[in-house]
Amino acid sequence: MPELLQKSYKKQLVTWIGKPCHFRLLYKISRDGCSAPTFHQKCDGQGATVTVLYNTNKTIYGGYLSQSWDSDGEYIDDSDAFLFRLQYNGSSNPLKFPVIQTDNAGYGNNGYGPTFGGGHDIQTFSGTISNSGRCFSLNGYFGLGSSYNLNGQNEQTITNNSLQVTDLEVYRVIDGPGKKIPDKPWREHDAWTTETVQAQKKSLLAYKPLTETNVGAANILLIGQIGAGKSSFFNSVNSIFRGKISSKACSGSFEHSVTTMYRQYKVKDFSNGKFLNFRLCDTRGFEEEFALDAQEISFILDGNIPDRYQFNPLVPFTPDTPGYIKDPNLKDKIHCVAFVIDGSTVDVMSDKVQKQMKDLQVRMNHRGLPQVVFLTKLDKICPDVHIDVKNTFTSIAVCDAVEKVADVMGLPRAHVLPVKNYESETRLKTTVDILLMEALQRCLDFADDYMDEQLDKMTAEGKNVRAED
Ligand SMILES: Nc1nc2c(ncn2[C@@H]2O[C@H](COP(=O)(O)OP(=O)(O)OP(=O)(O)O)[C@@H](O)[C@H]2O)c(=O)[nH]1
Numbered sequence: 001m002p003e004l005l006q007k008s009y010k011k012q013l014v015t016w017i018g019k020p021c022h023f024r025l026l027y028k029i030s031r032d033g034c035s036a037p038t039f040h041q042k043c044d045g046q047g048a049t050v051t052v053l054y055n056t057n058k059t060i061y062g063g064y065l066s067q068s069w070d071s072d073g074e075y076i077d078d079s080d081a082f083l084f085r086l087q088y089n090g091s092s093n094p095l096k097f098p099v100i101q102t103d104n105a106g107y108g109n110n111g112y113g114p115t116f117g118g119g120h121d122i123q124t125f126s127g128t129i130s131n132s133g134r135c136f137s138l139n140g141y142f143g144l145g146s147s148y149n150l151n152g153q154n155e156q157t158i159t160n161n162s163l164q165v166t167d168l169e170v171y172r173v174i175d176g177p178g179k180k181i182p183d184k185p186w187r188e189h190d191a192w193t194t195e196t197v198q199a200q201k202k203s204l205l206a207y208k209p210l211t212e213t214n215v216g217a218a219n220i221l222l223i224g225q226i227g228a229g230k231s232s233f234f235n236s237v238n239s240i241f242r243g244k245i246s247s248k249a250c251s252g253s254f255e256h257s258v259t260t261m262y263r264q265y266k267v268k269d270f271s272n273g274k275f276l277n278f279r280l281c282d283t284r285g286f287e288e289e290f291a292l293d294a295q296e297i298s299f300i301l302d303g304n305i306p307d308r309y310q311f312n313p314l315v316p317f318t319p320d321t322p323g324y325i326k327d328p329n330l331k332d333k334i335h336c337v338a339f340v341i342d343g344s345t346v347d348v349m350s351d352k353v354q355k356q357m358k359d360l361q362v363r364m365n366h367r368g369l370p371q372v373v374f375l376t377k378l379d380k381i382c383p384d385v386h387i388d389v390k391n392t393f394t395s396i397a398v399c400d401a402v403e404k405v406a407d408v409m410g411l412p413r414a415h416v417l418p419v420k421n422y423e424s425e426t427r428l429k430t431t432v433d434i435l436l437m438e439a440l441q442r443c444l445d446f447a448d449d450y451m452d453e454q455l456d457k458m459t460a461e462g463k464n465v466r467a468e469d
């Protein structure tokens with residue numbers, strides 16, 4: 001689950017703390033549960049921390065302690081402590097409130113969540129609080145002004161009078177600047193402008209596989225875990241060329257794969273009614289306990305499985321299955337594979353899932369098939385990208401996820417393509433379009449290389465080459 005604290009607020013906190021430092025998330029009530037013992041278990045003895053509350057009035061406030069939390073029922077003496085407000089009513093509005101009664105800066109009690117000041121200035125919660133729908137109604141209280149100097153502010157202007165929070169996070173404050181990618185992007189990219197969108201569209205509309213291959217449309221296979229965003233990727237690309245958000249392929253979150261039918265989707269450009277010369281082949285997703293049938297995947301790669309084939313996990317596809325394409329040509333085969341991976345799960349990808357991907361890769365490598373990764377849900381990896389997709393190539397979290405996936409998949413970093421699918425948007429966005437079309441264009445370039453290579457092979461052998469397991 002991603003951190004909520006955006007980069008600009010982190011920078012503000014570093015300025016207030018007054019020395020180079022960075023943050024590591026220790027505790028988050030929406031992830032770990034809102035319970036005083038859990039807070040202490042995760043945060044006691046960790047050194048300096050910052051506690052941040054996000055309330056339903058779009059106000060962000062909290063407190064910093066340079067000393068560790070503990071559970072001994074005593075006050076924590078800390079002359080560097082301060083309370084703060086970062087955001088008020090949805091707008092950035094940072095203010096710092098220094099400690100004045102330093103021996104009462106914090107209060108460590110196993111029955112209490114983060115508590116600041118004698119009195120207490122902020123008592124976040126006690127015991128355990130359950131999540132009531134979209135927020136947590138914390139049972140704490142404010143005694144602001146007891147141990148901290150409010151500089152003329154009050155409970156209303158600091159907290160917007162609410163302990164109803166969507167989240168509460170505690171970060172460990174670590175000395176040193178941390179891994180920093182300055183303002184220079186970690187990957188070169190085109191300008192985030194409508195001109196770029198137009199140029200990308202033009203290039204995709206003009207795309208055509210080499211005439212000698214006799215292939216009318218390049219086939220890109222979308223493959224990956226359930227819920228990774230395969231169908232959403234097709235829907236997103238389709239939306240771009242439709243000129244508005246559309247959701248032709250079923251997408252959503254269910255226990256098992258939402259997609260149960262093999263579909264070779266074509267994309268139509270609504271401005272001229274023509275189809276683009278590629279197909280996005282959407283498969284069902286695999287699960288930790290429910291691998292894809294390896295032979296079935298081979299049939300897909302080799303072009304034996306027809307469009308609209310209904311997957312049946314109990315009865316795998318065989319040459320006797322109705323619709324089996326007996327002598328597929330290059331035009332029926334897959335020309336590039338895109339592993340669709342949910343960026344927000346990269347850190348917790350199980351060994352089983354990694355093994356499934358490796359097994360699939362063996363089959364692809366065997367056929368010399370180019371592979372890329374579409375790293376989806378960037379907005380869930382990094383709060384800055386959630387705010388603006390333009391931050392993708394300066395986001396450390398995205399850069400880390402790209403490196404990690406490249407490592408796991410044994411692919412060059414340049415083959416890992418960050419994307420954000422359309423999911424909650426109601427209108428198209430230049431930035432989202434640019435990432436999607438960049439990823440697609442890369443796939444088509446790789447598909448062309450593959451077809452070119454196959455053509456050479458066929459010419460050399462004087463026949464239609466079919467890969468075998
Ligand atoms: N926030 C966010 N959500 C996304 C993104 N891409 C997909 N989703 C959501 O993730 C859920 C699953 O997406 P699908 O496109 O159905 O995933 P799939 O890979 O086709 O899943 P199966 O067909 O079940 O294997 C949906 O609720 C999408 O709205 C993304 O980039 N960001």
Ligand SMILES: [Mg+2]
Nearest residue numbers: 230231258259
């Ligand atoms: Mg799907």
